[in-house]
Amino acid sequence: MFDHTTAPFRLNPRYRLQYEEAQQCQVLLYPEGLVKLSDTAAEILGRCMEPITCQRLIAELQRDYPAADSLPDDVREFLSDARQQDWIVAAEG
Amino acid sequence: MWLLAELTYACPLQCPYCSNPLQLPASRKRELSTEEWLRVMREARKLGAVQLGFSGGEPLVRQDLGELIAAADGMGFYCNLITSAIGLNEARIAEFREAGIRHIQISFQGSDRETNARFGGSDSFEHKLAMTRETIRQGIPLGLNFVLHRHNIHQVSDFLHLAEGLGAEFVELANTQYYAWALHNRDQLLPSAAQLQEAEAATHRFRQRHQGNMRALFVAPDYYEQRPKKCSNGWGTTFITITPEGDVLPCQSARVIAGLEFPNVRQDSLENIWRGSSLFQKFRGTDWMQEPCASCPEKENDLGGCRCQAFLLTGDAHATDPICELSPEHHRVGDAVRAAQAHAEAGEDAVPLLFRNTANARKLAAAEA
Numbered sequence: 001m002f003d004h005t006t007a008p009f010r011l012n013p014r015y016r017l018q019y020e021e022a023q024q025c026q027v028l029l030y031p032e033g034l035v036k037l038s039d040t041a042a043e044i045l046g047r048c049m050e051p052i053t054c055q056r057l058i059a060e061l062q063r064d065y066p067a068a069d070s071l072p073d074d075v076r077e078f079l080s081d082a083r084q085q086d087w088i089v090a091a092e093g
Numbered sequence: 094m095w096l097l098a099e100l101t102y103a104c105p106l107q108c109p110y111c112s113n114p115l116q117l118p119a120s121r122k123r124e125l126s127t128e129e130w131l132r133v134m135r136e137a138r139k140l141g142a143v144q145l146g147f148s149g150g151e152p153l154v155r156q157d158l159g160e161l162i163a164a165a166d167g168m169g170f171y172c173n174l175i176t177s178a179i180g181l182n183e184a185r186i187a188e189f190r191e192a193g194i195r196h197i198q199i200s201f202q203g204s205d206r207e208t209n210a211r212f213g214g215s216d217s218f219e220h221k222l223a224m225t226r227e228t229i230r231q232g233i234p235l236g237l238n239f240v241l242h243r244h245n246i247h248q249v250s251d252f253l254h255l256a257e258g259l260g261a262e263f264v265e266l267a268n269t270q271y272y273a274w275a276l277h278n279r280d281q282l283l284p285s286a287a288q289l290q291e292a293e294a295a296t297h298r299f300r301q302r303h304q305g306n307m308r309a310l311f312v313a314p315d316y317y318e319q320r321p322k323k324c325s326n327g328w329g330t331t332f333i334t335i336t337p338e339g340d341v342l343p344c345q346s347a348r349v350i351a352g353l354e355f356p357n358v359r360q361d362s363l364e365n366i367w368r369g370s371s372l373f374q375k376f377r378g379t380d381w382m383q384e385p386c387a388s389c390p391e392k393e394n395d396l397g398g399c400r401c402q403a404f405l406l407t408g409d410a411h412a413t414d415p416i417c418e419l420s421p422e423h424h425r426v427g428d429a430v431r432a433a434q435a436h437a438e439a440g441e442d443a444v445p446l447l448f449r450n451t452a453n454a455r456k457l458a459a460a461e462a
């Protein structure tokens with residue numbers, strides 16, 4: 001498994017991220033079904049459509065949400081979870 | 094919610110376990126047009142459907158497949174293609190990728206050239222391998238599907254190694270379920286308990302040895318279970334199947350239940366059909382149940398099992414799925430297992446397999462008349 005704290009990653013192309021009217025929230029679609037996402041999760045994954053690094057992602061979020069204190073830790077925790085779930089994969093090149 | 098679009102019943106293969114109806118239409122004249130499919134997809138999207146499976150028959154037979162995928166992707170569907178790979182080539186894979194296909198599932202009939210040809214009825218093994226590699230090369234997520242029965246279930250381990258070598262990320266080892274053509278051929282197809290155990294053990298061994306990137310799912314045949322599977326996640330809750338000619342079914346096999354009337358998208362909107370048709374209400378929830386299901390504590394979990402199987406094995410679609418050991422008709426399942434065993438012992442050619450093709454469909458219809 002790749003190390004998401006150093007290597008760039010992106011949303012796994014198996015997944016499709018979109019807003020669903022029926023669920024009233026952002027969801028991740030995959031071949032066998034869908035998962036509902038929290039606003040935070042959707043906000044983070046929405047920035048992983050193109051290859052990005054953990055550092056860059058945190059910097060972007062801190063710029064857009066300056067009031068969120070524990071942000072770097074929350075993002076790292078979410079990313080390690082997302083990697084476990086296969087939602088994010090190593091970006092090539 | 095899932096929409097399964099059975100684009101056509103035409104198929105270059107002849108798998109004897111095919112889930113298409115025994116009464117195959119003689120021609121493709123009455124198939125839904127491109128415009129009709131587009132309308133149906135829009136209506137399904139409005140109802141909240143997000144997953145779309147293009148299947149058949151062989152969906153690649155439809156020349157408008159790329160157009161349908163592009164339109165569906167634009168509507169926000171997650172598009173899956175379920176195919177035998179016959180009719181696929183490099184250019185078409187590229188076309189579908191452009192159009193927005195998210196996942197392709199390729200089915201194999203055997204883990205080697207000969208078995209694959211014997212059960213698919215066409216020498217297609219090398220082509221399937223090539224198309225599997227090409228799909229992966231073009232970066233489209235891919236699953237392989239291996240349909241199991243008595244004559245190929247011993248190949249599970251070979252197939253897993255083949256799939257791993259090809260670089261597949263997901264393999265489904267799906268035992269034949271006994272509806273339609275498979276039910277007709279049940280004596281010739283149903284594996285023994287020992288075969289099944291060995292196949293499950295082989296899958297388990299593979300998983301333990303290779304903790305790689307490939308996931309393997311093993312689906313057992315209902316006949317060796319004590320409790321039934323939940324009916325398609327609940328009749329009229331999750332799945333909509335549209336047949337090539339526009340009939341709307343709550344599950345892929347629902348047509349086997351005699352006496353049901355199927356609404357058609359040419360006559361009514363999908364929303365009316367989903368919400369109001371008597372077909373979709375018929376087995377929704379638990380009110381329709383009779384004993385022993387009606388007073389069983391399990392009823393919310395399994396919803397009394399599969400309505401199609403209940404009908405096929407007992408003649409009553411309201412009955413408890415006889416897979417359940419609480420069903421008064423449970424012995425029918427044991428009878429079927431013993432009949433299949435007797436057939437295996439008598440030598441495989443006692444009654445030959447009936448392959449799925451229009452000529453055999455016509456013969457069956459004539460025999461029934």
Ligand code: SF4
Nearest residue numbers: 104106107108111150
């Ligand atoms: S099961 Fe075989 S014969 Fe039936 S549609 Fe699929 S590939 Fe064709």
Ligand code: SF4
Nearest residue numbers: 386389391392397417
């Ligand atoms: S009796 Fe009916 S509800 Fe109870 S376990 Fe059997 S099938 Fe399920």
